[in-house]
Amino acid sequence: MADLFGDSSTQETLVEIRPTQRDANRATVRVGLVGGRKKPRVVATLTTRSIADLGLKVGLAWTQALSTQVEQGSTVDKAMRAAMNRLNRRALTGWMLRDKLRALGHESAVIDAVIERLTAIGLLDDERFGRAL
Secondary structure, eight states: OHHHHGGGGSOOEEEEEEEOSSOTTEEEEEEEOTTOSSOOEEEEEEEHHHHHHHTOOTTOBOOHHHHHHHHHHHHHHHHHHHHHHHHHHSOOOHHHHHHHHHHTTOOHHHHHHHHHHHHHTTSOOHHHHHHHO
8 A cells, every 4th residue: 555655655744833831932853754653752842932843744755855954053152152162151251162162072163153143142252352451
């Protein structure tokens, strides 16, 4: 019977995007087989902004390309959370934050994206840090 439907009968689908209990701005993304007996698996926890940027919606076919995009988004999200945790403790320069993220094992491209985003939203400002000293 599976042969009649081809690959579509075993194609995983994005089945749920559920806000997390601890942070309404984050959500877990689950994929599984529609009508399948197995419990859907969590593939990532992302910010709602990342979910919107990636165009994730329930019912979307879970392809290798989409999986890669979500994995990259999740990697940047983890680095962003690590950066925010450090900035919540004390002010840092871009270079100081870069060194801390590198020590945590984040890749250069991911670190660059995080530094760029934090600078754009005004949470990382080397000049303001220097004036405060």
